Amino acid sequence: MNTKFSDSIRAKKQAGFIPVIPDIKCTSPKEGDLLRGRDPAEVAKLLAEAGAPALSVVTESKNFGGSLELLERIATSTKLPTLRKDFITCVDDLKITKDCGAEAILLICATQPFSSLMKLYEEALKIGLEPLVEAHTKEELILAGKIGAKLVGINNRNILELERDDGTVSATELLAKYKPDDAILISESSIQTPAQAQAAVRAGADAVLIGTAIWQAENMRECYLALSRGMGDYV
Numbered sequence: 720m721n722t723k724f725s726d727s728i729r730a731k732k733q734a735g736f737i738p739v740i741p742d743i744k745c746t747s748p749k750e751g752d753l754l755r756g757r758d759p760a761e762v763a764k765l766l767a768e769a770g771a772p773a774l775s776v777v778t779e780s781k782n783f784g785g786s787l788e789l790l791e792r793i794a795t796s797t798k799l800p801t802l803r804k805d806f807i808t809c810v811d812d813l814k815i816t817k818d819c820g821a822e823a824i825l826l827i828c829a830t831q832p833f834s835s836l837m838k839l840y841e842e843a844l845k846i847g848l849e850p851l852v853e854a855h856t857k858e859e860l861i862l863a864g865k866i867g868a869k870l871v872g873i874n875n876r877n878i879l880e881l882e883r884d885d886g887t888v889s890a891t892e893l894l895a896k897y898k899p900d901d902a903i904l905i906s907e908s909s910i911q912t913p914a915q916a917q918a919a920v921r922a923g924a925d926a927v928l929i930g931t932a933i934w935q936a937e938n939m940r941e942c943y944l945a946l947s948r949g950m951g952d953y954v
């Protein structure tokens with residue numbers, strides 16, 4: 720059985736690194752094609768070998784070019800705990816995610832009312848998936864606390880604008896203090912440099928989730944290593 724998503728993040732942090740979760744995303748609604756001919760599963764392998772504690776795979780197809788097949792390929796080939804990022808709306812989505820071999824599932828506060836979020840949260844735990852509850856405002860972080868979330872994300876961008884807005888790490892700096900006390904906090908999106916990854920950690924994040932900067936780097940491995948050390952002038 721794979722290590723739990725949250726345990727893997729904790730272990731990387733205890734080893735003295737910034738736990739950087741690479742986001743395997745084929746297309747960015749803002750930047751276009753990120754693959755540029757590369758096989759995303761091979762990239763996932765490369766980043767796993769560079770020391771990633773966990774992976775995120777965007778499965779939404781229309782805007783991000785993802786798929787469940789890709790999730791399954793990556794979850795089964797890397798053996799790293801894998802998060803499915805998509806707009807999850809029903810219990811069937813959870814079962815399918817588990818069947819693909821994922822360990823964690825994204826639940827977005829902005830996309831549904833409290834009652835359905837709560838139901839999905841409880842069902843995810845029953846099925847054996849760790850729910851990452853994603854917030855973009857103070858109110859949503861308070862909601863995450865009411866749900867009892869132990870894994871919380873601050874998306875520095877507004878996902879309802881499909882990543883076309885210019886988020887910055889200052890969203891994490893402003894909001895981190897509202898996260899539930901005992902939750903692991905992940906700062907997501909718009910982190911481009913080691914200094915920004917450091918800033919997220921200084922603000923209270925336990926981990927960062929980074930896609931575009933790694934995909935656009937000339938040397939993905941070196942970029943990954945610089946981000947996880949929080950230093951260097953890569954990117």
Ligand SMILES: O=C(O)c1ccccc1NCC(=O)[C@H](O)[C@H](O)COP(=O)(O)O
Pocket residue numbers: 742744777779783804805806825827853874878882907908909910928929930931932
């Ligand atoms: O995060 C979401 O809510 C989400 C839901 C469905 C599809 C995609 C979604 N987000 C995309 C991302 O997670 C970003 O790619 C990720 O945070 C990395 O951002 P960046 O480093 O700016 O590419």
